[in-house]
Amino acid sequence: MRPAALLGLAALALGAAARAHDGHAPRPEAAAGFPIPPPGSYRLPPIKPAGGGAVLDEAGRSRDLLGRDLPGDTPGITVLALIYTRCGDVCPLASAGMARLQDLAATDPAVARRMRLVTLSFDPEHDTPEVMRSFAAAWRSADPAAPAWAFLTTPGRDALAPILAAYGQRVDARPGGTLNHVFRAFLIDTGGRVRNIYSLDVFEPSLILTDIRTLLLEDAGSGGARGR
Amino acid sequence: MLVTEPARADETCQSPYMAKITGLEDFVYVWTLGVEGLGDGSDKLVTVDAREASPTFGKPIHAASVGGRHEAHHGGFTDDRRQFWAAGLSDSRIFIFDVASEPAKPRLVKVIDDFVERSGGAAGPHGAYALPGRMLIPSLSNRDGTGRAALVEYSNEGDYVATHWLPTEAAPNGARIEATADGYGYDARVLPRRNVMLTSSFTGRENYMRPLGDLMKDGEAMKRFGQTMVVWDFHARQPRTVLSVPGVPLEIRWAWGPQHTYAFTSTALTAKLWLVREDAHGAWSAKPVADIGDPSTLPVPVDISLSADDRTLFVDTFMDGTTRVFDVSDPDRPRQIYEKKIGAQLNMVSQSWDGKRIYYTSSLLANWDKTGVENEQFLKAYTWNGRELAARFAIDFTAERLGRPHMMAFGAAALYAP
Numbered sequence: 001m002r003p004a005a006l007l008g009l010a011a012l013a014l015g016a017a018a019r020a021h022d023g024h025a026p027r028p029e030a031a032a033g034f035p036i037p038p039p040g041s042y043r044l045p046p047i048k049p050a051g052g053g054a055v056l057d058e059a060g061r062s063r064d065l066l067g068r069d070l071p072g073d074t075p076g077i078t079v080l081a082l083i084y085t086r087c088g089d090v091c092p093l094a095s096a097g098m099a100r101l102q103d104l105a106a107t108d109p110a111v112a113r114r115m116r117l118v119t120l121s122f123d124p125e126h127d128t129p130e131v132m133r134s135f136a137a138a139w140r141s142a143d144p145a146a147p148a149w150a151f152l153t154t155p156g157r158d159a160l161a162p163i164l165a166a167y168g169q170r171v172d173a174r175p176g177g178t179l180n181h182v183f184r185a186f187l188i189d190t191g192g193r194v195r196n197i198y199s200l201d202v203f204e205p206s207l208i209l210t211d212i213r214t215l216l217l218e219d220a221g222s223g224g225a226r227g228r
Numbered sequence: 229m230l231v232t233e234p235a236r237a238d239e240t241c242q243s244p245y246m247a248k249i250t251g252l253e254d255f256v257y258v259w260t261l262g263v264e265g266l267g268d269g270s271d272k273l274v275t276v277d278a279r280e281a282s283p284t285f286g287k288p289i290h291a292a293s294v295g296g297r298h299e300a301h302h303g304g305f306t307d308d309r310r311q312f313w314a315a316g317l318s319d320s321r322i323f324i325f326d327v328a329s330e331p332a333k334p335r336l337v338k339v340i341d342d343f344v345e346r347s348g349g350a351a352g353p354h355g356a357y358a359l360p361g362r363m364l365i366p367s368l369s370n371r372d373g374t375g376r377a378a379l380v381e382y383s384n385e386g387d388y389v390a391t392h393w394l395p396t397e398a399a400p401n402g403a404r405i406e407a408t409a410d411g412y413g414y415d416a417r418v419l420p421r422r423n424v425m426l427t428s429s430f431t432g433r434e435n436y437m438r439p440l441g442d443l444m445k446d447g448e449a450m451k452r453f454g455q456t457m458v459v460w461d462f463h464a465r466q467p468r469t470v471l472s473v474p475g476v477p478l479e480i481r482w483a484w485g486p487q488h489t490y491a492f493t494s495t496a497l498t499a500k501l502w503l504v505r506e507d508a509h510g511a512w513s514a515k516p517v518a519d520i521g522d523p524s525t526l527p528v529p530v531d532i533s534l535s536a537d538d539r540t541l542f543v544d545t546f547m548d549g550t551t552r553v554f555d556v557s558d559p560d561r562p563r564q565i566y567e568k569k570i571g572a573q574l575n576m577v578s579q580s581w582d583g584k585r586i587y588y589t590s591s592l593l594a595n596w597d598k599t600g601v602e603n604e605q606f607l608k609a610y611t612w613n614g615r616e617l618a619a620r621f622a623i624d625f626t627a628e629r630l631g632r633p634h635m636m637a638f639g640a641a642a643l644y645a646p
Contacts, residue, residue: 032423033421033422034421034422034423034424034510035423035461035510037461037463037464037466041464041466042461042463042464042465042466043390043465045381045389045390046389047361047362047383047389048383048385048387168308168361168383168384168385170308170310170328172644182247182307182308184307184360184361186361194361197359197360197361197362198360199245199307199360201244201245201360201420201421202360202420202463207423207463
């Protein structure tokens with residue numbers, strides 16, 4: 001059961017002050033509250049290499065973060081969110097944003113098949129594969145048309161450290177067990193390069209889906225969004 | 229701002245993508261121009277102790293010298309606030325300081341010295357504005373020294389990402405042009421919930437590195453100053469509208485209120501406060517809404533600072549060394565409510581998120597600062613009670629043999645402490 005209240009809160013918090021549209025399903029532009037540029041009309045220059053590394057899936061199986069052996073995978077575009085499940089402020093909003101992205105992508109199966117969502121915990125002591133499986137059950141869509149969404153953790157701090165370093169993600173433990181961090185999510189192309197970085201300020205599902213379509217057009221050789 | 233991260237205390241006028249300080253600022257970092265024969269003569273990042281219970285409260289407690297003079301000007305933190313990027317206008321170097329490991333003692337960890345080459349010819353990096361995982365560096369100039377400018381992106385790791393040139397009439401890049409498109413740059417600031425970025429316009433290296441007295445006598449050179457602001461589709465990094473804002477619009481301050489879709493700027497040569505706003509149909513326009521002092525005396529407005537409640541705007545004027553406070557609760561009709569002469573010359577102003585602590589510095593540019601006894605170089609700290617400023621402390625940067633203090637940014641050890 002997905003936390004509907006959080007989905008609504010995320011929509012509000014992410015600037016998706018949804019406007020009524022006479023009963024029609026809201027278009028992406030309407031949900032965003034501002035015009036969405038057409039896919040392929042802009043560039044997404046490569047920012048840096050994306051980092052792989054040893055992770056565990058919800059069944060506890062060893063995987064590589066950027067490997068193509070994750071559940072439901074075909075080569076595609078990845079949206080990677082770094083969170084921890086005990087987080088009481090930004091992470092639930094981030095997960096709600098990922099859920100909205102999954103729902104939106106499900107409306108375009110051709111795109112959904114060529115993308116995946118990945119949520120990676122940076123709290124391996126608490127976020128075991130069992131915890132991530134339970135967490136996934138709360139957030140992941142049951143819609144068969146939705147893109148795959150993997151919930152991963154790491155075997156421990158040693159495996160986690162190089163992944164966090166690759167993404168420039170600092171996590172500091174605070175008294176009481178909370179983890180101090182700035183939320184970021186990463187758009188990773190099929191070549192393993194980071195092409196966009198999102199904070200919650202810009203975690204707008206319709207924009208991210210447009211970025212994904214832009215990269216798919218680029219892969220198809222018909223987009224104007226070649227890197228540099 | 230519809231964000232996301234818990235509301236906390238901090239200085240206003242920073243990137244909305246940045247981590248915020250919890251509680252009061254511990255330090256004020258001051259990016260300071262070196263002066264030949266004064267101390268080590270080099271540009272430096274000075275740490276001022278702002279902890280009232282500290283025995284060194286109100287004193288400079290550390291100076292991280294970068295070696296040499298580079299026309300230190302503006303800078304900014306990365307989104308995670310672990311680094312402070314400080315730019316030099318003369319030779320286009322960018323100095324990256326680690327402020328997280330030891331917040332009282334920032335440490336220079338990297339120098340970007342190929343900005344011009346990597347950016348494809350942009351020069352004169354002005355500020356450093358945090359984006360998620362990246363920094364946006366607006367330039368003032370280019371390798372030819374004119375005012376054609378660009379926005380240059382780097383990763384937080386200091387690697388070049390992209391260059392976006394300001395639109396000109398010859399290369400509008402799809403933008404609608406109200407009157408002219410000069411291609412000049414200065415400030416760049418984003419309103420995330422509207423996917424809008426605004427840029428303003430100053431002048432090129434051929435002007436800003438020239439002694440002000442000479443420049444003012446050169447009629448042709450004085451024509452080469454910014455007259456525009458550009459509204460961008462931020463996500464696409466594409467210019468949409470080039471607004472006509474004559475008189476050199478400089479600092480941009482977005483309102484913070486979730487329903488406030490407007491920004492203020494001031495024009496240096498015409499001494500006016502401008503309002504840039506989106507209408508109900510999504511169209512953007514700019515209009516002058518107030519005079520700043522007596523424009524006929526050329527007071528030269530420089531830095532401005534908007535309070536977190538969008539009600540109070542501090543406006544500094546360089547020539548008369550005065551700060552003016554406007555009630556901008558009705559943004560169409562700003563009303564001056566207070567003024568105070570801070571010194572013989574005045575440039576930057578920073579205020580805390582709660583609006584109670586105000587900091588000022590004096591230097592504009594090495595060749596534009598006043599000379600002789602009027603060349604006061606200071607940081608002065610005040611409290612603001614809504615009616616008047618009261619002095620907290622002052623630091624004479626010349627007597628301390630530090631240099632010309634310019635950009636200020638707040639630091640706090642609690643951001644990084646376990």
